[in-house]
Amino acid sequence: MLILKGVIVLLLLMVIGYKLLCIVEGDADLILEKDTEKEFTKAARDEDSVTIRRRLTFRNRGKQAAVVSDCIARTQLPYEQYDGIEARGRVERVGEPREDDYFEAVIVDPHKSMDIDVFITLKARKGQSLEFALSRMVDMPIDIIYTTFSRRPYEMVKDRIVMTAQEAANSVGVKLVDED
Numbered sequence: 001m002l003i004l005k006g007v008i009v010l011l012l013l014m015v016i017g018y019k020l021l022c023i024v025e026g027d028a029d030l031i032l033e034k035d036t037e038k039e040f041t042k043a044a045r046d047e048d049s050v051t052i053r054r055r056l057t058f059r060n061r062g063k064q065a066a067v068v069s070d071c072i073a074r075t076q077l078p079y080e081q082y083d084g085i086e087a088r089g090r091v092e093r094v095g096e097p098r099e100d101d102y103f104e105a106v107i108v109d110p111h112k113s114m115d116i117d118v119f120i121t122l123k124a125r126k127g128q129s130l131e132f133a134l135s136r137m138v139d140m141p142i143d144i145i146y147t148t149f150s151r152r153p154y155e156m157v158k159d160r161i162v163m164t165a166q167e168a169a170n171s172v173g174v175k176l177v178d179e180d
Contacts, residue, residue: 026063028150030108032159033057036115040163042171049123050130052171054161055094056144059113064150069105071146073118077138084133085168086123089142091116118144120163122171135174137165 036057043053060066073089090101094115098104108114120142124133144159169176 025151027152028060028064028066028108028110028148029062030058030060030066030068030148030150032144032146032157033059033113034159034161040120040167040171043119045172048130049121050134050171051119051121052163052167053120054118054163055115056118056161057113057115058108060108060110062150063110065110066108066148066150067105068103068108068114069147069149069154071103071116071144073120074143074145075120076141076143082136082138084125084128084136086125087140088121088123090119090121091144092119093117118142118161122168131172131174134168134172135177137168137176139164140168 034056037055040052040054042050044051058066058068071091073091075087075089077085077087091103092098093104093106094117096104106114120140122130122134122137124130140163142161142163144161145156147154147156149155165176
């Protein structure tokens, strides 16, 4: 019985020691800075669609490296709100474009940062011209959803940015129409 108590005390001391080590060594503190660029700007245009871009920054303020393993842009434009535009989002690391919309995992070292580009492709629906559809556009929230982990287990984080109707209209050079 004395040996069992000794083993339990030893295990307890090991757990406490590990927790103290983690406190001293710290952990990652990853944040998504949304003020790298304040507005969306046009990145590409074709006959049917326009793609606009906004740069954001992951910053690790912690003492340990952080891993960003997934990152997606989820547009929040239901057809009940506005059915003239189909909106699709994707996220790319700056300087690492991909054609498959896959976000490759990346390590963000302590006190370092990494820029990402959020691309939103807007396409007119219902036989409308892109200009007509964007002149009646509404503000569109975009959820930036990413998975991160470090010393702690993974966590899924959701941040929100907004593409204004004015930014969308500016991307094709039209003025917003007030339909009230």
